[in-house]
Amino acid sequence: MCSSLLFHGVDVGGNRTFSTPARPTERLSDQRRANSEAVCFDQTWTGNMSVHVKEVSRGQDSQVLPKVPVPPLKQTLDTYLKCIQPLVKDDQFKKTKAIVEKFGSPGGVGEVLQRKLLERREKTANWVYDYWLEDMYLNNRLALPVNSSPAMVFPKQTFRDQKDALRFAAHLIQGVLEYKALTDARVLPVDFARGQLAGTPLCMEQYYRLFTSYRYPRLKTDMLKVHMDAASLEPEHIIVVCKNQFFSLEVVVNNKQLNEAEILSQLEKIVKMSENAEQRHPPFGLLTSDGRTEWAQAREVVIKDKTNKDSLALIESCVCVVCLDEPCGLPPSDTNRALMMLHGGGHEKNGANRWYDKSMQFVIGMDGVCGVVCEHSPFEGIVMVQCSEFLMKHIKGSPSKMVKPSSSRELHPPKRLLWKSNSHIQGLLAASGDRLQRLVNNLDMDVFVFETYGKEFIKGQKMSPDAFIQVVLQLAFYKCKGRLVSTYESASLRRFQEGRVDNIRSATPEALAFVQTMADERAAFTDSEKFKRLRDATNAQTDYTIAAITGMGIDNHLLGLLKISKELNMEKPEIFCDETYLASNHFILSTSQVPTTLEMFCCYGPVVSNGYGVCYNPQSDYIIFCVSSFWENTETSSAVFVKALNEGLLEIKDLCNRSGVAATKPVNSRQPAGRPHKSGK
Numbered sequence: 001m002c003s004s005l006l007f008h009g010v011d012v013g014g015n016r017t018f019s020t021p022a023r024p025t026e027r028l029s030d031q032r033r034a035n036s037e038a039v040c041f042d043q044t045w046t047g048n049m050s051v052h053v054k055e056v057s058r059g060q061d062s063q064v065l066p067k068v069p070v071p072p073l074k075q076t077l078d079t080y081l082k083c084i085q086p087l088v089k090d091d092q093f094k095k096t097k098a099i100v101e102k103f104g105s106p107g108g109v110g111e112v113l114q115r116k117l118l119e120r121r122e123k124t125a126n127w128v129y130d131y132w133l134e135d136m137y138l139n140n141r142l143a144l145p146v147n148s149s150p151a152m153v154f155p156k157q158t159f160r161d162q163k164d165a166l167r168f169a170a171h172l173i174q175g176v177l178e179y180k181a182l183t184d185a186r187v188l189p190v191d192f193a194r195g196q197l198a199g200t201p202l203c204m205e206q207y208y209r210l211f212t213s214y215r216y217p218r219l220k221t222d223m224l225k226v227h228m229d230a231a232s233l234e235p236e237h238i239i240v241v242c243k244n245q246f247f248s249l250e251v252v253v254n255n256k257q258l259n260e261a262e263i264l265s266q267l268e269k270i271v272k273m274s275e276n277a278e279q280r281h282p283p284f285g286l287l288t289s290d291g292r293t294e295w296a297q298a299r300e301v302v303i304k305d306k307t308n309k310d311s312l313a314l315i316e317s318c319v320c321v322v323c324l325d326e327p328c329g330l331p332p333s334d335t336n337r338a339l340m341m342l343h344g345g346g347h348e349k350n351g352a353n354r355w356y357d358k359s360m361q362f363v364i365g366m367d368g369v370c371g372v373v374c375e376h377s378p379f380e381g382i383v384m385v386q387c388s389e390f391l392m393k394h395i396k397g398s399p400s401k402m403v404k405p406s407s408s409r410e411l412h413p414p415k416r417l418l419w420k421s422n423s424h425i426q427g428l429l430a431a432s433g434d435r436l437q438r439l440v441n442n443l444d445m446d447v448f449v450f451e452t453y454g455k456e457f458i459k460g461q462k463m464s465p466d467a468f469i470q471v472v473l474q475l476a477f478y479k480c481k482g483r484l485v486s487t488y489e490s491a492s493l494r495r496f497q498e499g500r501v502d503n504i505r506s507a508t509p510e511a512l513a514f515v516q517t518m519a520d521e522r523a524a525f526t527d528s529e530k531f532k533r534l535r536d537a538t539n540a541q542t543d544y545t546i547a548a549i550t551g552m553g554i555d556n557h558l559l560g561l562l563k564i565s566k567e568l569n570m571e572k573p574e575i576f577c578d579e580t581y582l583a584s585n586h587f588i589l590s591t592s593q594v595p596t597t598l599e600m601f602c603c604y605g606p607v608v609s610n611g612y613g614v615c616y617n618p619q620s621d622y623i624i625f626c627v628s629s630f631w632e633n634t635e636t637s638s639a640v641f642v643k644a645l646n647e648g649l650l651e652i653k654d655l656c657n658r659s660g661v662a663a664t665k666p667v668n669s670r671q672p673a674g675r676p677h678k679s680g681k
Contacts, residue, residue: 065203068128068496069551070121073114076557077104079547083505083554084584086484086512096580103575110575113561116568120560126498128556131563133500137377138215138222141292143435144356146443146605146628149373150381150615151341152388155599156332157368166271168395169322169364170264173238175394176320176362177251179387180211191382193495197549202494206379210387211319213359213378217288217296224377227317239315239417240267242274242324244283244352246417248314253411262411269413271324281419282429283352284311289343289439290432298428311417320360325350327367334447338603338626339440341371346440347433360387371600380492380501381594381602392598443605444629446638450649454621461656463534465618466593467541470506471514471534472648473591473614478515479644481635485588488607491548493556502553506591510540518651531659534652555585587611593618601626610635623649 077100085093103110121127140148159165182188191202209226216223236252247270251258258266273279287298303309315321328349330336341363344351354361354373361373374384421429455465474484487506493499514533517525525533547553562576575581588611594602595617603626606613613628625645629636 150604154370175391209378248415286432288356305420325365346437455618467538474511475648476645487589488587503555510537
């Protein structure tokens with residue numbers, strides 16, 4: 001994911017302009033990875049590669065960028081074999097190698113599919129976009145919380161009372177409206193890459209889907225809609241959820257945007273209305289926390305009543321959702337705050353105080369636990385980071401001083417969303433609540449702050465911090481299991497029109513060679529040999545990263561070849577039926593770097609039942625890791641992985657020091673090791 005951007009001040013005042021949508025409604029179908037719905041973020045830097053912003057003309061957008069390339073077939077097949085060799089036994093590799101060679105032979109199936117893929121590239125702005133979107137997200141039948149939707153945990157807030165929390169919420173909403181004005185007018189400065197590929201402009205389209213997207217549940221394949229209708233005269237509104245009750249808050253009245261005092265006044269009315277037990281409705285938000293097929297089936301039942309259909313229409317057309325949460329009753333550790341963002345604690349806490357289909361849900365807990373939960377299909381993590389940091393900078397200062405005490409005009413009270421229920425719907429709500437609770441009870445999260453060193457020490461070894469951390473993750477897993485596994489690290493394709501991501505495969509032969517030397521208890525390798533293998537592993541990781549971000553990764557290419565074979569009604573090529581291919585797309589390690597410039601961090605769940613989700617945030621002198629797994633699987637333990645991770649980080653530091661390569665800056669030695677935060681199940 002991109003490092004943080006610096007925003008130049010752009011004042012668009014009250015002049016709201018809208019742009020023509022870059023993509024119409026997207027309808028997608030089919031499925032590839034049954035058990036590998038990777039939920040990782042936009043990775044546009046490794047080492048010293050990062051992203052910054054320059055002032056550019058308003059008209060510059062993805063149309064000036066090149067199209068995503070289609071890599072040469074032989075190159076992809078050769079790389080595929082290299083990637084899977086460390087992960088399979090010799091006899092299986094020989095079988096796979098023969099299948100791959102047959103697929104890529106002159107005049108073979110691979111060449112036919114490759115030609116069709118090249119033709120598709122000529123006819124489309126981005127040949128892989130639709131394939132990737134349906135495969136990664138829209139075909140995923142798992143529930144959005146934990147399995148798909150990532151969360152950003154904001155700095156812990158200290159609210160003196162409820163009104164203090166509502167002031168914070170009002171200020172945040174005003175910040176959202178300011179940021180939305182920038183995206184509506186398309187005046188965000190274009191992002192440029194720097195570092196190894198300095199100066200490359202990056203596609204901005206994902207920013208414009210931030211507040212305009214909604215994911216509709218469908219029986220087999222969800223539908224992502226992006227609303228950017230310049231002719232729309234509908235008043236803009238947000239949805240506020242309080243005590244599991246839903247309210248529509250108009251933020252533009254008589255063509256004039258509400259000011260902060262007016263927003264606060266309306267929020268106070270919402271809280272008061274939510275306390276009226278006689279008007280309380282069932283917790284319909286629970287339905288959106290369910291599996292996508294279950295929710296799609298329930299939605300068909302719900303919309304049979306016009307009252308429910310009208311309420312759904314208001315939610316589906318809102319700018320964003322703001323969730324006013326009750327105190328969760330747990331110690332405010334990093335781990336517990338992460339859990340509250342990801343799933344709300346289930347129906348017994350704030351799990352029903354959500355609407356997961358909407359792209360942006362801002363959570364303001366009365367106990368100061370705050371953040372944002374994102375529906376991931378419209379955009380990558382860079383959008384979530386930039387919006388979050390913009391809002392936190394907007395909110396800086398004491399919440400008690402943010403709002404003037406009086407409002408200048410009388411406003412109609414917010415509209416309570418009405419729901420009609422019956423015994424069937426009550427049963428659906430109960431079933432959704434039970435399934436959410438099982439998901440809540442199953443998530444094993446450990447937020448771990450490693451404080452012995454950070455990226456400055458790593459740079460002192462003349463290594464890429466991202467590549468270094470990826471190698472450490474391989475070492476940690478090897479310590480736990482004595483083997484490497486298929487690993488996903490997302491690589492941004494924003495250098496291309498409508499670019500999303502491809503995969504950096506971090507379980508390289510060079511990484512295996514290094515971790516084996518570190519685990520060799522016979523001390524058969526000298527420090528210089530170990531250090532050389534460390535450098536070889538980080539160099540290999542960096543090389544793959546550069547290949548991926550320049551459109552030469554293998555995963556999107558193989559996916560495209562598979563999709564073309566389906567479109568041609570061909571029998572599925574043997575390469576895609578091979579157990580090696582299936583295993584290589586079962587990502588037991590799903591990783592992503594999400595750096596921030598403020599004190600916040602990102603988290604997400606594993607993407608397979610026997611896997612780990614590892615989101616990391618490297619800072620100058622410390623690194624935040626959010627490690628997730630599932631309690632029900634006896635093969636995984638977040639605490640065990642964190643212990644191995646801590647050991648690996650310290651062992652590699654000692655190796656670097658013994659090898660005589662000094663850090664360019666002093667290493668932070670506030671404590672000898674990282675401090676794990678237990679998930680407190």
